[in-house]
Amino acid sequence: MTQVNLLQLSKAYSSADTYAVHNLTLEIASGQITALLGPSGCGKTTTLKMIAGLLRPTQGDITFDGQSVLGIPAERRGAVMVFQNYLLFPYMSVGENVGFGLKMRGVDQQTIRRKVAEILDLVKLSGFEDRRPKQLSGGQQQRVALARALIVEPKVLLLDEPLSNLDAHLRDEMRELILNIQRQLRITTIFVTHDQEEAVVLADKIALMFDGELQQFDRPNAFYKRPISVRAARFFGGVNFVDGVKRGERVETPLGIFHVNRQEIPDGPVVITIRPENLKLGEEGENAIQGRIRSHVYLGTHARFKVEAGQWHLEVVAEASSVEQFHDGEILSLKFPRENIWLVPTEK
């Protein structure tokens, strides 16, 4: 188990003021799964490659258990990477692929064969040693790639978009496998993804990155309950934002005055966010406003309503049965429960 620290890590490309990663500081607890989440080009794969030793940071430091690893080349760093497209060596059998890392370390053939069999058993591919990569399905290739990384007993396991090439059924299977293996081996695991759902289901903590900078580093549920910005909230499916001015525990907005619980954000211009599932359609009382239903979609287990309130368009997720109760064009009250309102700074 290894604790990984990124200390004010930066990577500049070509010109010194173009940063792929800028001033990134993260403390990745040992034995946990951490997701680097963000849109394409936000610097998450660059960060992964810097941890692996494949890219040299322009500034900052990377430590494993408090020791800087910047001077240690990739082959001796102990951070093994599993690439998105698996990259199985096409001219080797599954057994040779899995045993590759041990062969490079000069381990004898008998030990390699034994360990390959053990690790293939762990990823549920016993007996696949002699197959060629092209004879495997996508899910099986992914498991071989994982086995090839695990066999060298890495200090840190780095996964690049581990589920993105798999279909829905295989994703669930692979997610279970990764979580099971991680629980058994307790390897500090860092993975990169652009898919917030993938991050939420796999990670103990998520580092959300935009434009090479860390936005928020927190447990998955915090991104739903306490996003740090409008952008972070939007990335996690937030759609309801109302501008206002905070004065103590009141927020004055064009829709009316909202009473909120005490929050650390300073008084002044803010944005109210509330998740669609937390808005209460047809309920009166504190923080209730008037709105008109513009449209709705029935989704079997629930229904999604679009409500117009002043110049704002809000989305509400309600029980499936509510489609019989509320109708398009109807004017009704919409409640913002105080405990579900979260304030974020206005966007620059």
Place this chain on the structure above:
Amino acid sequence: MIALWRERLRIPLMLSPALAVILVLFMSGLVLGMMQSVGYLPIIGRYEVTLDAYRKIFSREDFYRSLSLTVWIGFASTVLSTILAIICAMTLRQTFRGKRWVTFIFQLNIPIPHIVGAIGILFLFSQSGFLARLAYVAHIINEPSDFPALIYDRYAIGIILEYLWKTTCFTGVIVLAVLQSIGEDYEDLARTLGASRWQSFRYVVLPLIMPGILSSSILVFAFTFGAFEIPYLLGQRYPSALPVLAFRNYTDVDLNARPDAMAMSVFIAVVITVLIFIYMKITRTYLRE
């Protein structure tokens, strides 16, 4: 029915101008050569079909000497140019200042004819050439003639140098294209798995580029095996490369030597055809995988 035939004939008809050139110029030349190689030479009153010319060349010592020299030239040129090409391609794959220009210069001699290269080699490496004079002026040698014989020499060094100059960039461009299509992820992966730079080249890069190396090497060997002008310009008189020996037999005043020349040419053509089939087999297998 007519539409079906029209569709079937469309592609052969469109290819017919090119096919006509190949059939008339090359195939007819080959057929004529094969006929003469089996002794059919009406111009000197020989009409019988016989394999005497083949039997004769396979019993001639100069044929085997020429064949050995030709294989040596092809083998040395191919191996050395492939090694150089891999080094150049691996270097050109890196990111560095001026890469675009260096890559352009590296590819520049692909369209330059061999004859220009031959003149360059003569100018540079002959005993009256630039390097010999430079060594003499620098008092490294006492006379320009003390400069080692690199042209018209028994090891065909001048010929090999010319082929290196020409084919290194050819193979290099192919290897570079293969390297670029593979990307660097495989090497990165190998390194995180514990492979040193040399191990990642030996166990990962080399096997991945091997189909490209093999196919380009076969083409280079086939070319050097059948090429005439460079061994003729830069090679010693005896033994000469096989195509030169065939040419000398062909231009012999004694027309009875012509079947021997044609038998040698057919032999060269057969070797090259076999090599081309191997090349196609490798390419197809590579593309399929």
